[in-house]
Amino acid sequence: MARRCWLVKSEPGTFSFDDLLAEPERTTAWDGVRNYQARNFMRDEMRVGDQVLFYHSNASPPGVVGLAEVASEPYPDPTQFEPDAPGYDPKSSRETPRWQLVDVRAVRTLPRMVTLERIKAHPELRHMEVARRGSRLSISPVDPAHLEIVLALGEAAC
DNA sequence: GCCAACGTTGGC
DNA sequence: GCCAACGTTGGC
Numbered sequence: 001m002a003r004r005c006w007l008v009k010s011e012p013g014t015f016s017f018d019d020l021l022a023e024p025e026r027t028t029a030w031d032g033v034r035n036y037q038a039r040n041f042m043r044d045e046m047r048v049g050d051q052v053l054f055y056h057s058n059a060s061p062p063g064v065v066g067l068a069e070v071a072s073e074p075y076p077d078p079t080q081f082e083p084d085a086p087g088y089d090p091k092s093s094r095e096t097p098r099w100q101l102v103d104v105r106a107v108r109t110l111p112r113m114v115t116l117e118r119i120k121a122h123p124e125l126r127h128m129e130v131a132r133r134g135s136r137l138s139i140s141p142v143d144p145a146h147l148e149i150v151l152a153l154g155e156a157a158c
Numbered sequence: 159g160c161c162a163a164c165g166t167t168g169g170c
Numbered sequence: 171g172c173c174a175a176c177g178t179t180g181g182c
Contacts, residue, residue: 011180035165058180116181134163136179 004045005142007053007064007130008104017054017066017109026106027071031079032087033101038139043074043100045141052104053142053150055130056113063115064150072103110154118153125149 008030010016020028033039052068076097079085092098119125129140142150 009180060182062181134180136164138179 003144004047004050005053005144005147006041006046006050006070007055007128007140007142008068009055009057009130009138011058012056013058016056017068017106020054020066020068020104020106021109023106025071027103029077030101030104031077032085033077033138034087034089034099035138037137039099039101041139041141042102046070046074046102048072051107051147053147054104054106057138061113061115061117063113063117063119064110064154065113066109067107067151068104069107070102071105074100074102077101110151111156112154114150114153119150122149122153 015028020026030042033042048070050070052070053064054066054068055064056062076094077087077099079087080089080092080097080099081094082088087099089098116130119128120131125131125146128142128146129135129137
């Protein structure tokens with residue numbers, strides 16, 4: 001099966017790529033996603049080993065800062081059952097959980113972050129979901145060729 | 159902090 | 171099923 005590539009957004013003030021590196025096994029459950037399209041990607045299409053671009057949103061500047069990978073099969077997001085969690089969903093039940101997630105593991109920090117500005121200025125990368133005006137999707141599929149370009153741009157001498 | 163874009167909710 | 175109101179995202 002062809003390898004799939006993804007981009008996930010995170011606000012560095014909430015959870016940065018350095019925070020991910022600091023986790024045990026450099027891995028965390030990608031919890032709190034409450035958007036059906038993003039959930040469907042995790043539940044139906046992500047596979048262990050898929051490459052993931054880690055994007056800092058609401059940052060200055062915003063951009064891709066690291067490479068990660070999918071590190072688990074999908075499973076129910078435990079925070080949907082926790083009344084005190086921001087992602088608590090009273091309409092979900094343990095019998096038929098509404099929200100699924102995967103684990104994400106850090107692979108490496110990019111020597112040079114690839115800013116949204118550079119992505120938008122690139123003749124091919126400008127077609128990425130994250131470059132779309134008004135794009136709010138927190139998990140999006142990435143063309144493998146685009147991922148390779150982003151990684152190349154993220155090398156120090158480029 | 160502003161505000162455009164977008165998703166969700168709920169009245170009808 | 172429509173759509174206005176509302177809340178959130180996220181660039182700037």
